[in-house]
C-alpha cells in the first residue's frame with residue numbers, strides 16, 4: 270500500500286494572533302510553528318500504523334512551502350514516514366496547494382491520501398476535498414476509524430449527532446479527525462533515522478489562485494462578564510430573557 | 517443570473533443548516549436581482565421540497581433517486597455541478613456542516629470556482645468579485661476572503677444566518693443528473709446516532725459540562741437543564757477521554773465547533789483549546805467555583821459558585837420561567 274500524507278505548518282495553538290501590513294498579513298514575529306495537529310496526530314500516525322501492519326507499504330509526506338518547512342518535515346520522518354516531498358513554493362490559496370499535491374500524486378500510484386480534517390490557522394477543510402476532485406477519487410471526511418483489507422476500506426465518520434460506518438474501495442482520500450490514531454512522540458531512533466531520509470524538492474506546477482484574503486480583523490476587545498450571585502440564580506434567567514434575549 | 521443552493525435532506529426532511537443556506541441565497545438573490553434556485557438530492561416528499569418557497573426559493577431541481585439517499589461527496593459534487601450549469605448559476609451556496617465541509621471544495625474544483633469555506637455573514641458583490649467574512653485561527657480572528665473567479669462557491673457556517681419564513685411554494689422540477697452506478701460506490705454499513713436529541717451542531721442552546729462535575733453520575737444536572745431548555749448537551753475533551761460522555765459530544769479545537777445562541781459551561785475551566793470550539797457562540801454563561809477560571813474572561817454572564825448547588829436552582833428557576841412564558 271502506498272500512502273500520501275499532506276502536511277502543513279501552523280502557528281502553535283497558544284500563539285498570540287496579530288496582523289501586519291495594515292491587517293493584510295499574519296504577523297509571524299515570535300510565533301512558534303508546529304505541524305498541523307490533525308495532520309500529525311491522526312493522518313500521519315494512522316498512515317504509519319497501516320504501513321506497520323501491511324508489509325511492503327510506504328508512507329510519503331508532502332508539503333507545499335519554503336525551505337524553512339524542513340523542520341516539520343523532519344519531524345514527520347521521525348514519526349515514521351519513509352520519505353518526503355517538498356513542493357518549493359509559497360502557497361497562495363488552498364486551490365494552489367491542492368493542485369500541487371494532486372499533480373504529485375499523479376506521478377506515483379498511491380492507494381490512499383490521508384489529510385488532517387482542517388488546519389488550525391484558516392480552519393477551512395479544503396485541501397482534502399479539492400485533491401479528491403482533482404484526482405476524481407472517492408473521499409470520506411471527518412473519519413475516526415479506518416481499516417484497509419485488500420482494496421476495500423472500511424471507515425467510520427462523524428455525522429450530526431453520531432457516526433456512520435461506510436465501505437468503499439481504493440484509491441481514496443480520507444479526512445482524518447480525532448481518534449483515528451494514537452498520537453506518537455518521535456523516539457531517538459526515529460529522530461536519528463530521519464536525518465538520513467530523503468526530502469525530494471520538486472518544482473511548482475503553475476496555477477492561478479482563485480481566492481485571496483483582503484483583510485484580517487481581531488475581535489473587539491475582551492468581553493466584560495456580568496456576574497450573578499449564586500443565591501440569586503433567578504436573576505440569570507431574567508437577564509438571559511430580557512437583556513440577552515436568547516431564551 | 518441564478519444562485520443555486522444545495523439543500524440536504526436526511527430521512528426525507530430538509531436539514532436546518534440547509535434551510536439557513538437557502539434563506540441566505542434568497543437574500544443575496546433579492547439584493548442582486550438574481551433568482552434563488554435549489555437542488556435536492558435523494559427522496560423527499562413534494563410538500564417538503566416545495567416548502568423551500570417559504571425561504572424565497574423559486575425553483576427546486578429534485579433528483580428523487582434513492583441512490584442519493586446516502587451521502588457521497590463524489591457523486592454529489594457531479595450532480596450539483598450539473599445543476600449549477602442547468603441553472604446558469606454564478607454562485608453555489610451550501611452549508612458548512614459535516615457533509616458540506618468535504619463537498620464544498622469538490623464542487624468548487626468541478627466548477628473552476630473560487631471557494632469560501634465557512635462564511636459567517638452576507639457577502640459583498642462588487643465588480644464581478646465576491647467577498648465574505650469567515651472565522652480564522654479557531655475563532656481568534658476573522659478574515660475577509662475574496663473570490664476572483666467568474667463562478668463562486670460559498671459554504672455558510674451553521675447558525676450564523678437567521679431563517680425568516682414567509683409565504684410561497686417553490687416550483688419543483690424533476691432532475692436526473694447524468695451519473696453512473698460506478699460513481700456511487702460508498703456503501704453505508706451502519707449508523708450509530710443518538711435519536712430523540714438535538715444534534716449539537718444544529719442546537720440553538722448548548723449545555724456543556726467539564727471535569728468540575730466529578731463523574732458521569734452527576735450528568736443529570738446537564739441533561740435535566742438541557743431537556744427543559746430543548747438544548748443539546750456537550751462536554752470538554754478530558755470528559756470524553758475518560759468516557760464519562762460519548763466522543764461526539766466533545767467540543768473544542770480537536771472536537772466539534774459549535775455556534776449556538778447560548779452556550780452554558782458548567783465546571784469547565786475555559787482552556788484555549790476548549791474556547792476554540794465555542795467562542796463563536798452568541799452568549800456564553802459560565803458556572804464555575806473558581807473566580808479565576810479563564811472561562812470568565814470569555815463569558816457574557818457568570819456565576820461563581822458550586823455547580824452542585826447552582827445547577828439544581830437553575831433548573832428550578834428555568835422551569836418557573838417556562839411556566840410563566
Ligand SMILES: Cc1cc2nc3c(=O)[nH]c(=O)nc-3n(C[C@H](O)[C@H](O)[C@H](O)COP(=O)(O)OP(=O)(O)OC[C@H]3O[C@@H](n4cnc5c(N)ncnc54)[C@H](O)[C@@H]3O)c2cc1C
Nearest residue numbers: 726727728752753768769770783784785787789805806823
Ligand atoms: C493540543 C490540545 C488540544 C486540545 N483540544 C481540546 C478540545 O478540543 N476541547 C477541550 O475541551 N479541551 C481540549 N484540550 C484540553 C484543554 O487544554 C483542557 O485541558 C480541557 O479543556 C480542560 O477540561 P475541563 O475544563 O473540563 O477540566 P479542568 O481544566 O480540570 O477544569 C475543571 C473546572 O471545573 C471547575 N470546578 C471544579 N469543581 C467545581 C464545582 N463543584 N462547581 C463548579 N466548578 C467546578 C474548576 O474550577 C475548573 O475550572 C486540548 C489540549 C491540547 C494540548
